[in-house]
Amino acid sequence: MRKRTLRMGIYALSLAVALVTVATFFHEQIAGVLGLSPPAASFFVSLGFWGGGISGGCGVVLAVAGLFLRSGPDRQHPCRLAPSLIILCAFTFIFILLLVAHFRGTEYPPPLRPGETITI
Numbered sequence: 001m002r003k004r005t006l007r008m009g010i011y012a013l014s015l016a017v018a019l020v021t022v023a024t025f026f027h028e029q030i031a032g033v034l035g036l037s038p039p040a041a042s043f044f045v046s047l048g049f050w051g052g053g054i055s056g057g058c059g060v061v062l063a064v065a066g067l068f069l070r071s072g073p074d075r076q077h078p079c080r081l082a083p084s085l086i087i088l089c090a091f092t093f094i095f096i097l098l099l100v101a102h103f104r105g106t107e108y109p110p111p112l113r114p115g116e117t118i119t120i
Helices: 003-025 027-034 038-068 082-103
Strands: none
Touching: 003 027, 003 038, 003 082, 027 038
16 A cells, blocks of 8 residues: 555545535635626636546545555655545535535525515
8 A cells, every 4th residue: 555645645535625615615705705707706616616526536546546556665654644534534524514504504485475565
């Protein structure tokens, strides 16, 4: 097992989860800060999904290669995998937390039918 290659794959997967999280949940805030028009904001979301897909695909390839390739006898460099796994789990947890919060968000009242009024 090549731990450094595996670690780079895990970092690429972490980047993919972070890009998809930003593109999914924070695109309106980033578009407001950067002053993007609606078509540019839509392009930003597409770019975030595209970058997340490319990074995730490369991360899976690197992680699988790191798992199945043998390291040479002269490669005895210590490499810790726990910090990169913790980062990946944290990004994934944040994404799932935001997704659940989005689905459990406030429900809007049904729209008014013609002729109905609102009493305050």
